[in-house]
Amino acid sequence: MSEAPREIEALIDLMARIPGLGPRSARRAVLHLIKRRGALLSPLGQAMLAVAETARECLNCGNVGTTDICDICNAEKRATGEICVVEDVADLWAMERSGVFRGRYHVLGGTLSALDAVGPEELRIPRLISRLKTESIEEVILALNATVDGQTTAHYIADQIGDGVRVTSLAQGVPIGGELDYLDDGTISAALRARKSF
């Protein structure tokens, strides 16, 4: 397929590797960007190079930032003695958007998976255990996804932490605004088991 010039084909091929875009939508996106090459394509290219240059993972928690230690780990007021353990940075951002949690995070970078040969070492779990002492942690909140791998990982981490530190997990139940008719059976039965006095 060489209907477009080499430079443009090269861009389409790279764009098609962005999650959410396939070969077809990459072609449409590139044409859209070329039409707006001054207002969008150039700034986007520059922003990408800037991020490629500066982005790094926090050496302490695995969050993405532009410094070796991220802003959250650097913030003294977030040393609340609580660590919220999440799978990915996207989950950390979701927690931050809710604005409720004021402690620090630990980004695992995935879940344990026998199938994909992901063990504790790949997931910054040893780093989490060592943080418990150095940061005087009193509570670890396991905010992992409610999937089989997520829950397996949560159980493994809870085992590793042992006594002396409180280990909690997010409540499971009916989402706010959720309609029972649209919920899966697992959510309904979890919400029923965890029912509370009104």
Place this chain on the structure above:
Amino acid sequence: MSEAPREIEALIDLMARIPGLGPRSARRAVLHLIKRRGALLSPLGQAMLAVAETARECLNCGNVGTTDICDICNAEKRATGEICVVEDVADLWAMERSGVFRGRYHVLGGTLSALDAVGPEELRIPRLISRLKTESIEEVILALNATVDGQTTAHYIADQIGDGVRVTSLAQGVPIGGELDYLDDGTISAALRARKSF
């Protein structure tokens, strides 16, 4: 929302303006790109700047390329006396992929639209008319989309061309591999009206 550093937020905002990505998928895409910043993010940024620098519209036909006159308009063997009129460069690429048409193109850049105040001047229609003489065109193939605006535009162009040049349009009917049960009524009735001896 300032859960990510400024540079990363700026990239997310720009990514969200790519057609096919929204704010949420832009965030996921940026995290994916940051994980692959050497293998994907840097090359993508460089490819974007290269295209922003070199891409331009062919002064003759409106195709996208890296030269003032595109490769197709420059190719002597494509001076077949036929011009295929398409709405967008994406349509030109689709025609080229089929590999059947050997003439030149004319990219309108849209369709006439009273609602969006798009007139003939915005669509390179005068340029098409002037090409008919200078390139000794014998046939204009209207390959516009089978939408109301596309067909309105096709009728307008056919009127402008007048006598002396053959004006044709793509056949309408059942797509190859198409199942009648899944086709809309309009396509079935068009295919029936244009039926031919077996």
